[in-house]
Amino acid sequence: MRSVGATGRRSELSALGIGAVGLDESTESIPVDKRMRAADGVWAIGDVTGAGGFTHVSRYQARIAAADILGAGSEVAQYRAVPQVTFADPEVGAVGMTEARARAAGLSVRTGCTEVPASVRGWIHKVGNAGFIELIEDADRGVLVGACSVGPQGGEVLGALAVAVHAEVPTAVLRQIILAYPAFHRAIESALESLASG
Numbered sequence: 041m042r043s044v045g046a047t048g049r050r051s052e053l054s055a056l057g058i059g060a061v062g063l064d065e066s067t068e069s070i071p072v073d074k075r076m077r078a079a080d081g082v083w084a085i086g087d088v089t090g091a092g093g094f095t096h097v098s099r100y101q102a103r104i105a106a107a108d109i110l111g112a113g114s115e116v117a118q119y120r121a122v123p124q125v126t127f128a129d130p131e132v133g134a135v136g137m138t139e140a141r142a143r144a145a146g147l148s149v150r151t152g153c154t155e156v157p158a159s160v161r162g163w164i165h166k167v168g169n170a171g172f173i174e175l176i177e178d179a180d181r182g183v184l185v186g187a188c189s190v191g192p193q194g195g196e197v198l199g200a201l202a203v204a205v206h207a208e209v210p211t212a213v214l215r216q217i218i219l220a221y222p223a224f225h226r227a228i229e230s231a232l233e234s235l236a237s238g
Contacts, residue, residue, distance in 0.1 A: 053065045053066075061078075061081075062079055063079060075116060076101050076104055083108065083109060085098055089101065092119070094122070094124065096122075097119075103115070120185075120206065121136050122135065122136075123198055131191065132194055133197070134186070134187070134198070136187060137185045138176070138186055141186070142185050148180045150176075151177070152174070152177070152231045152235025153175070154172065154173050154227050154234055156191040156224065157170065159226060160221070160222040162191070162224070173227050173230075173231045174189075184201065184204045184209070185205060187202075191224065193224045197224050199225075214228075215229075
């Protein structure tokens with residue numbers, strides 16, 4: 041259960057009766073381990089875990105919890121690459137750390153950015169092609185730690201970037217991949233070039 045107001049939503053843990061299994065009803069979320077275990081014989085997923093109020097996070101956690109319940113689980117939850125997409129016009133998507141969060145974490149940050157209208161697909165699209173792709177790299181390790189994609193199909197472009205952030209693919213390897221021409225995601229190549237020169 042959750043309450044919704046002008047300032048967002050929050051879980052009402054007391055309405056779930058979690059105190060009956062020894063969990064604290066006065067907290068904002070139910071603490072879980074990396075296999076979604078909250079207590080002996082109790083698993084929690086979704087908004088109540090505080091890991092992000094997204095359907096895709098709940099589905100991810102459900103897979104991990106179900107496997108653990110069945111005794112077949114080896115996967116553990118990792119949240120470094122949770123995608124967030126606002127399906128507006130233009131679509132706004134982000135994954136991983138922002139530049140500010142990366143700097144606050146003490147990372148040596150390098151950024152790269154490209155404008156969607158400068159890409160071939162952006163040029164073909166014409167009206168309504170405004171947007172950009174921004175990459176945030178941990179320069180010491182040479183891997184993406186975050187990305188943002190704004191523009192037509194911005195959420196779809198984010199898919200490739202979410203894989204790169206989750207798998208910690210070296211940016212040197214990303215520069216070697218073949219991206220379909222003239223898809224919107226091809227602009228990632230230009231953002232990588234900007235990253236290298238930055």
